Amino acid sequence: MMKSVFRTIVLAGLAWIVGLSAYAADYVKVSEKGGKDTYFALSDKPEVTFTADHLVLKTAKETINYPLSALLTFEFTNRPTGINALGTEENHVVFSFEQTLKGQGLQPGSRVSVYAVSGQTIASAVVDANGAVEIALDGQTGVFIVKTLTKSFKLIRK
Numbered sequence: 001m002m003k004s005v006f007r008t009i010v011l012a013g014l015a016w017i018v019g020l021s022a023y024a025a026d027y028v029k030v031s032e033k034g035g036k037d038t039y040f041a042l043s044d045k046p047e048v049t050f051t052a053d054h055l056v057l058k059t060a061k062e063t064i065n066y067p068l069s070a071l072l073t074f075e076f077t078n079r080p081t082g083i084n085a086l087g088t089e090e091n092h093v094v095f096s097f098e099q100t101l102k103g104q105g106l107q108p109g110s111r112v113s114v115y116a117v118s119g120q121t122i123a124s125a126v127v128d129a130n131g132a133v134e135i136a137l138d139g140q141t142g143v144f145i146v147k148t149l150t151k152s153f154k155l156i157r158k
Contacts, residue, residue: 026041026042026043026077026078027039027040027041027042027076027077027078028040028042028046028048028057028074028075028076028077029073029074029075029076029077030055030057030064030066030071030073030074031071031072031073031074031075032066032070032071032072033070033071033072034070038064039077040057040059042076044059044060044061045059045060046058046059047059048074050068053067053068053069054066054067054068055068055071055074092105093105093106093148093151095146095153095155097155097157099136099137099139100134100135100136100137101114101123101133101134101135101137101144101146101155102132102133102134102135103127103132103133103134103146103148104131104132105131106127106131106132106133106148106149107127107131107148107149107150108127108128108129108130108131109126109127109129110126110127110148110149111124111125111126111127111149112124112125112126112127112133112135112146112147112148113146113147114135114137114144114145114146114147115144115145115146115147116142116143116144116145117142117143117144117145122137122140122144123135123136123137137157140157141157141158142156142157143155143156144156144157
């Protein structure tokens with residue numbers, strides 16, 4: 001009985017404190033002890049409830065039960081990390097690296113830049129409407145950093 005009352009007080013206090021920071025937040029972030037972070041957009045109007053041993057997060061799209069013993073944190077945050085928002089690059093980005101650097105599967109209208117390891121900009125181009133880009137490297141060799149809208153790659157051309 002006492003343990004249940006204590007847990008209720010702690011969870012209510014946590015909800016109150018987290019609620020204070022929610023005014024400027026855009027996402028609910030659930031971090032598990034195993035290192036997995038899951039983000040839920042506040043625009044999806046997530047409902048967060050607690051049972052005796054679970055945190056239950058429900059949106060119009062899904063309901064997820066998290067065992068309290070597996071949770072590390074539950075917080076509100078301004079921006080997600082590690083999750084692409086709708087409209088950004090998909091996980092199917094493909095680059096080929098020959099005489100030119102060619103990329104496919106990119107966000108149309110975004111910029112792709114190629115940098116030398118020293119930080120100097122080698123070249124830059126805007127992704128076309130089909131999600132493709134081609135950047136001339138003018139025969140340069142060495143290590144290059146390719147930066148897209150959401151990802152960076154290190155490429156070596158010998």
